[in-house]
Amino acid sequence: MRLVGLCWLLLAGPAHAQSRIESAETVPATNQWLQPGDRLQVRLQGTPGGQATFLGTHPLTELPPAQAGGRRGIYQGTYVVRPGDTLRNRAISFALLLPTDSTRATARSRSRVRFLSPDEPQLAVTKGPLAYLNYGLGEDRLGGAKLGYLDSLVTLHVTGMVGSQYRVRLAENQTAWVPQEVVRLLPPGGFVPTSLTGSWSVAGDSLYDTVQVPLTARLPYRSELLTDPTTLVVDIFGATSNTNWITQRDGIRELGDVHYQQVQPDVFRLILPLRHAQAWGYSIGYRGNTLVIKVKRPPANLRLRGLTVALDAGHGGENVGATSAAGTQEKDLTLAIAQKLRRELEKAGARVLMTRETDATVDNGYRVLLLRQLRPDLLISLHANSSANPAVQGTSTFYRYVAFRPLAWALYEQMRSTGLKGFGNVGSFNFGLNGPTEYPNALVETAFVSNAEDEKRLTDPQFQQQLAERLRAGLEDFLKATRAKGPRGWLLHEPARN
Numbered sequence: 001m002r003l004v005g006l007c008w009l010l011l012a013g014p015a016h017a018q019s020r021i022e023s024a025e026t027v028p029a030t031n032q033w034l035q036p037g038d039r040l041q042v043r044l045q046g047t048p049g050g051q052a053t054f055l056g057t058h059p060l061t062e063l064p065p066a067q068a069g070g071r072r073g074i075y076q077g078t079y080v081v082r083p084g085d086t087l088r089n090r091a092i093s094f095a096l097l098l099p100t101d102s103t104r105a106t107a108r109s110r111s112r113v114r115f116l117s118p119d120e121p122q123l124a125v126t127k128g129p130l131a132y133l134n135y136g137l138g139e140d141r142l143g144g145a146k147l148g149y150l151d152s153l154v155t156l157h158v159t160g161m162v163g164s165q166y167r168v169r170l171a172e173n174q175t176a177w178v179p180q181e182v183v184r185l186l187p188p189g190g191f192v193p194t195s196l197t198g199s200w201s202v203a204g205d206s207l208y209d210t211v212q213v214p215l216t217a218r219l220p221y222r223s224e225l226l227t228d229p230t231t232l233v234v235d236i237f238g239a240t241s242n243t244n245w246i247t248q249r250d251g252i253r254e255l256g257d258v259h260y261q262q263v264q265p266d267v268f269r270l271i272l273p274l275r276h277a278q279a280w281g282y283s284i285g286y287r288g289n290t291l292v293i294k295v296k297r298p299p300a301n302l303r304l305r306g307l308t309v310a311l312d313a314g315h316g317g318e319n320v321g322a323t324s325a326a327g328t329q330e331k332d333l334t335l336a337i338a339q340k341l342r343r344e345l346e347k348a349g350a351r352v353l354m355t356r357e358t359d360a361t362v363d364n365g366y367r368v369l370l371l372r373q374l375r376p377d378l379l380i381s382l383h384a385n386s387s388a389n390p391a392v393q394g395t396s397t398f399y400r401y402v403a404f405r406p407l408a409w410a411l412y413e414q415m416r417s418t419g420l421k422g423f424g425n426v427g428s429f430n431f432g433l434n435g436p437t438e439y440p441n442a443l444v445e446t447a448f449v450s451n452a453e454d455e456k457r458l459t460d461p462q463f464q465q466q467l468a469e470r471l472r473a474g475l476e477d478f479l480k481a482t483r484a485k486g487p488r489g490w491l492l493h494e495p496a497r498n
């Protein structure tokens with residue numbers, strides 16, 4: 001298209017030039033919903049030296065070629081949406097006029113734009129068991145960086161849209177993005193959800209300590225498990241305190257001095273200190289409109305005997321994973337190592353759960369849901385790494401949450417003791433199987449299938465057996481280190497319960 005335009009310019013010459021628009025689009029070039037204060041950005045490519053406008057009379061500015069990759073005829077414009085503006089899923093109109101023109105060239109964007117009216121708040125509710133919020137619009141093979149998971153039927157205030165994600169307002173100065181496929185838009189007429197918090201109760205049953213916070217709507221939340229001291233922090237967005245007491249019943253064994261802060265007018269923060277240095281996970285969800293947080297206690301004896309360990313052999317079936325030049329498939333390596341590790345753990349008295357036991361295609365979302373039901377004490381997910389550079393080699397382990405790093409670290413140290421090079425211990429890893437907060441979990445990228453030396457070892461059944469033994473030893477190291485840490489010192493004045 002550009003070549004045609006250039007030839008035409010050369011042939012016709014500027015004296016008789018009629019303006020021409022090569023392309024005109026929003027930036028980003030995708031459907032958008034904007035609200036007052038948001039910027040609509042547009043770019044037009046056309047005949048240089050003209051007057052370009054969009055949305056009727058709003059001007060675009062032609063960029064100096066130095067700012068446009070050496071090209072001429074690149075025009076950009078910004079419009080800040082004002083209160084009262086209306087635009088209902090429309091294409092953006094453009095015009096370009098040269099001084100010599102008798103008629104203007106016109107064009108329309110392919111993407112469609114809607115201006116939202118704050119007077120008619122657009123609401124949505126989460127659907128399905130794996131709804132989540134993203135921080136921004138980033139995308140890579142792991143998806144966008146996740147802010148956290150949400151229960152179903154949580155009401156969200158949608159204040160914008162870009163492409164396939166809605167922007168949601170969490171609090172005065174906090175926004176997040178939610179993929180369209182995990183929410184359902186509500187018809188107009190709803191109120192932006194807010195709630196006063198009721199008085200809490202904290203109780204313990206045979207498995208969990210449970211915090212219950214009554215609300216009048218299912219509000220969005222986010223959580224973070226801090227270490228040193230171990231503390232679960234949960235923010236509820238749109239909530240304001242009317243918590244006049246926190247009843248702490250019998251049977252509480254893991255939670256310490258629970259309390260709250262109203263960190264800003266519409267953010268209510270629960271602060272839940274844990275007794276043990278090593279956290280064993282937690283879940284958050286709603287029962288009716290009551291937010292229920294279940295904190296898992298450490299397993300009874302912190303030894304492999306009696307521990308429930310989930311093993312996840314990565315990929316499988318149609319999802320072959322990484323493949324080496326020689327044809328080695330990751331899915332076969334992960335299953336072989338998982339089966340050997342299973343035998344090692346069972347010999348040591350552990351109960352082992354597998355996300356797959358055969359060469360079957362098992363969706364990662366399904367694996368997460370299955371594990372949510374099975375409630376293992378911890379999870380190890382097994383993979384083999386791959387790089388476009390065949391020289392890259394070594395072993396690595398991955399964790400998402402710092403509270404679960406000790407598990408990933410213990411496995412990493414043992415993996416390196418096999419003689420594999422250390423590729424690194426990787427945190428904040430935005431991978432589905434590292435997403436659950438319910439149990440400590442770690443992903444092991446055993447070695448690089450794309451490296452000849454690593455591949456030779458990975459495909460050797462004896463080396464696979466050695467990996468299984470090292471991973472079992474890593475688990476034992478983790479449990480031993482956890483036993484050594486024990487409960488937190490400042491709680492030792494309380495009756496010993498564990």
Ligand SMILES: [Zn+2]
Pocket residue numbers: 314315321322330383384
């Ligand atoms: Zn993999």
